[in-house]
Amino acid sequence: MSKIIKTENLVYSYQAPEGELPIRVLDGVDIEIESGTFVAVLGHNGSGKSTFAKHLNGILLPEGGTVYIEGMNTQDEKLILEIRRRIGMVFQNPDNQIVSNIVEEDVAFAPENLGYPSDDIRIRVDEALKVVGMYEYRDHAPHLLSGGQKQRIAIAGVLAMAPACVVFDEPTAMLDPKGRADVVNIIHKMRDMGTTVVLITHHMDETIDADRLVVMADGKVIMDGTPAEVFCHVEELRETRLDVPETVDILYELNKEGYDLDLKALSVEECAQEIYNHFN
Amino acid sequence: MLKDITMGQFFPGDSLVHRLDPRTKLIMVILYIAALFTAKSYVSYLVMAAFLIISVRISTIKFKMLFKGLKPLIIVIAFTAILNLFFTTGEHVIFEVWRIKLTWEGVRTAAFMLVRLVMLIMGTFLLTYTTSPISLTDGLERLLNPLKKIKVPVHELAMMMSIAMRFIPTLVEETDKIMSAQKARGADFETGSIFQRAKALLPVMVPLFISAFRRADELAIAMESRCYHGGEGRTRMNVLRMEKRDWITLLVGVLVLALVIVLNILGL
Amino acid sequence: MVIKLNPIISTEGLTHVYSEGTPFEHVAIENIDFAAYPGEYLGIIGHTGSGKSTFIQHLNGLLKPTSGVVKLDGEDIHSSKKFTRQVRFQVGLVFQYPEYQLFEETVYKDIAFGPKNMKLSDAEIDKRVRTAAELVGISEDMLEKSPFNLSGGQKRRVAIAGVMAMQPKVLILDEPTAGLDPEGREEIIENINNYRKVTGTTVIMVSHSMEEIAKSVDRLFVFHDGNIDMRGTPSEVFSHSERLEEIGLTVPQVTKVAMRLRQMGLEPPRDIYTTEHLKAALLKLKGGEADA
Structure with missing residues (x-):
């Protein structure tokens, strides 16, 4: 499988107020992401996960180390549009990503910037809106939609570029449960369509279905594996001020009482089955 | 209101x-x-x-x-x-x-x-x-296009106008929200002299400006992420x-x- | 002997219609009877558009009922203009994302904004600011800093302190943990619990996160389509988990596990919403076997 994203010893610091040392937010991050996979990145605020995301399409450039997107270095100015076309970005606040006051005009923004012909843009826009289930709202004004619907428009706006990979930077943090569920469903749909997905989040339950889970703390990758592998390390996660899904928590708590349940039973179904097998 | x-x-x-x-x-x-x-x-x-x-x-x-x-x-x-x-x-x-x-x-x-x-x-x-505001700015941009030759930033002006129109409802809603929140802390916008009332608006204006700047910042990043690089080489979905x-x-x-x-x- | 308490805040037949008489007419809440008793910790849950935000804005008089009354200590809050203004201070309301309302040069001044509007003496204001800051874990040395240089979680706590400093009889918080990471959420919940313990104030917390709310509150109100769909202790409400899912609320994962177990034939109780509950219930089912 080919690597779509590759970072080598990525280092980045934010400028601090005068007289103070710059704050190092990324401290040697080495990650390779394979094409077509769904990778979740978990970490608390200040762990560097959002800064990491902004390096993937050259919004931020590394202070040390390199980021390669399909082999292209993000520091090469001539390649920046090529990189951004391949790596779509969805951010936290849906309101601040929407440019136009008509839904379909907004979704057309990226392909228009890329200079595609009008007919082609029309096809891309319609398709993207259908993927996120907002086609019927194409002539609506975004400000009259709910937060979840706006976020779906923002996703469509990125999909219209037909990117190879979409990076979601805490896309559900500001949404209600219904909006969250819709966005998560779209993420699953995209993975099924073969798009690489990088999901930055602090909601553990959104990471359960990922192919791979990367945990960041203090600018470093501290765990990397399948969600089931990562969440087994209950104590380690709690030490870094993160939690585990309730499914793991209940199994872990029961094991404390002398049971031998498999902590890898992450989903509700698996967890219930695991408990049933031992308690029936 | x-x-x-x-x-x-x-x-x-x-x-x-x-x-x-x-x-x-x-x-x-x-x-x-x-x-x-x-x-x-x-x-x-x-x-x-x-x-x-x-x-x-x-x-x-x-x-x-x-x-x-x-x-x-x-x-x-x-x-x-x-x-x-x-x-x-x-x-x-x-x-x-x-x-x-x-x-x-x-x-x-x-x-x-x-x-x-x-x-x-x-x-x-x-x-x-x-x-619609968008076609209005579009029309304006196309009409003023010849001015580009004398270095008038026509595309940028039109883009600014359409973004302003996109954010007016958002900011109006936000103003309503901030006003309610400050009222909940006892701010009084309805009584007093004109001077007092203007002063009472400070707790609304400051957060509103800060939020507008934050929005502008985030929007700029989102636009760049969607390959925005000025008007050059840009096409349109709906051509006039x-x-x-x-x-x-x-x-x-x-x-x-x-x-x-x-x-x-x-x-x- | 039955001690009969009077509600501190209550509503009778509260109805609010937006844009009445226009094509956009919309009934946000309809005929709501609600009562909170002194010292209670109440939770309100409901999805966006269920009417919960409209409801709480009636409790401190920001919105005026289309029909029905809101009473504070038995008195209609709209009985006089003067009383309505009093109510603003006695029923403190913390809005969603309150950090976006900070505007003063220093943390101290921002927290003092409410008490100042109450026309209190400088000494009293100073006392209240310091107490409120302490309650939410804002240290002395932060008081003179600009609120805009704080972290997201700290800003939010300063904003909450700004309402606490008014020392309201009832404190209402609308989604106080929205958008925070697990650690930030936990801190805020701890601050609120601590505040309750110290002051004994009635607290009403609005949330759409069941996990969070169910663990703390005495009673829960479930809003749906402008009505109160269910009310009772968390156990009572969670014993109707299917109904909660039906009206579009996400129930905690442990509740889902318990529901699934019941379908499989195990018999844990119906009202499970924390891992401790489920653990205890399962151990009980198994009797002493686990120890063997």
């Missing part, structure tokens, strides 16, 4: 006026204003009024909506009319109190000014009521195209202006 302002609002529809190219409508408004300011006689005003009424009829916009739009501007209109009423010099004095003189000429000029302003505003509103109806409309516009000029020359 804030949401009730109809100024600059767009009422979607499918009339001939709605379907016209925004460039046509912009040029028509310019021709219309030029004709209004050329018109000097009752006859020419009648021509202009007829033109306005017919256009409004075709647009299916209700007169009621146009009059509603006038409301916030009543003070400006009244002020201009009153100025004209008392500061026009003339022979036929109606009455004179102290230094204030009211003349027939004043009444006539004020009446004309009033009609002219009301018609001007209604005509421009007809444009914004029937044209001048149809037969546009050319006919423009011809009508030119004819109306010509008619008003001819009426002036004839002294009618």
Whole structure:
């Protein structure tokens, strides 16, 4: 499988107020992401996960180390549009990503910037809106939609570029449960369509279905594996001020009482089955 | 409260006026204003009024909506009319109190000014009521395109305008929210002198500005992420195209202006 | 002997219609009877558009009922203009994302904004600011800093302190943990619990996170379509988990596990909403076997 994203010893610091040392937010991050996979990145605020995301399409450039997107270095100015076309970005606040006051005009923004012909843009826009289930709202004004619907428009706006990979930077943090569920469903749909997905989040339950889970703390990758592998390390996660899904928590708590349940039973179904097998 | 302002609002529809190219409508408004300011006689005003009424009829916009739009501007209109009423010099004095003189000429000029302003505003509103903000900026950008040659940042200006229009409702909503939140902490926006009330708005304005800057910052990043790099090489999904109806409309516009000029020359 | 308490805040037949008489007319809440008793900790849950935000804005008089009354200590809050203004201070309301309302140069001044509007003496204001800051874990040395240089979680706590400093009889918080990471959420919940313990104030917390709310509150109100769909202790409400899911609320994962177990034939109780509950219930089912 080919690597779509590759970072080598990525280092980045934010400028601090005068007289103070710059704050190092990324401290040697080495990650390779394979094409077509769904990778979740978990970490608390200040762990560097959002800064990491902004390096993937050259919004931020590394202070040390390199980021390669399909082999292209993000520091090469001539390649920046090529990189951004391949790596779509969805951010936290849906309101601040929407440019136009008509839904379909907004979704057309990226392909228009890329200079595609009008007919082609029309096809891309319609398709993207259908993927996120907002086609019927194409002539609506975004400000009259709910937060979840706006976020779906923002996703469509990125999909219209037909990117190879979409990076979601805490896309559900500001949404209600219904909006969250819709966005998560779209993420699953995209993975099924073969798009690489990088999901930055602090909601553990959104990471359960990922192919791979990367945990960041203090600018470093501290765990990397399948969600089931990562969440087994209950104590380690709690030490870094993160939690585990309730499914793991209940199994872990029961094991404390002398049971031998498999902590890898992450989903509700698996967890219930695991408990049933031992308690029936 | 804030949401009730109809100024600059767009009422979607499918009339001939709605379907016209925004460039046509912009040029028509310019021709219309030029004709209004050329018109000097009752006859020419009648021509202009007829033109306005017919256009409004075709647009299916209700007169009621146009009059509603006038409301916030009543003070400006009244002020201009009153100025004209008392500061026009003339022979036929109606009455004179102290230094204030009211003349027939004043009444006539004020009446004309009033009609002219009301018609001007209604005509421009007809444009914004029937044209979506986005196609309006589009039209403006295309019309002003030749100015790019003399280094006028036409694309940037149009982009700024359309983003401003996109964020007005968001910021209005936000203002409402911040006001409620500060009211919950006992802020009082309704009583006190003008000075006190202006000062009371500080707890609303500061957060509003901070949030606007934050939004601008995030929006800029989101736009760059979607490959925005200025107007160069940018294409559009909906391309403006001048149809037969546009050319006919423009011809009508030119004819109306010509008619008003001819009426002036004839002294009618 | 039955001690009969009077509600501190209550509503009777509370109805609010937005844009009445226009084509946009919309009934946000309809005929709501609600009562909170002194010292209670209440939770309100409901999805967006369920009417919960409209409801709480009636409790401190920001919105006026279309019909029905809101009473504070038995008195209609709209009985006089003067009383309505009093109510603003006695029923403190913390809006969603309250950090976006900070505006003063220093943390201290921002927290003092409410008490100042109450026209209190400088000494009293100073006392209240310091107490409120302490309650939410804002240290002395932070008081003179600009609120805009704080972290997201700290800003939020300063904003909450700004309402606490008014020392309201009832404190209402609308989604106080929205958008925070698990650690930030936990801190805020701890601050609120601590505040309750110290002051004994009635607290009403609005949330759409069941996990969070169910663990702390005495009673829960479930809003749906402008009505109160369910009310009772968390156990009572969670014993109707299917109904909660039906009206579009996400129930905690442990509740889902318990529901699934019941379908499989195990019999844990119906009202499970924390891992401790489920653990205890399962151990009980198994009797002493686990120890063997």
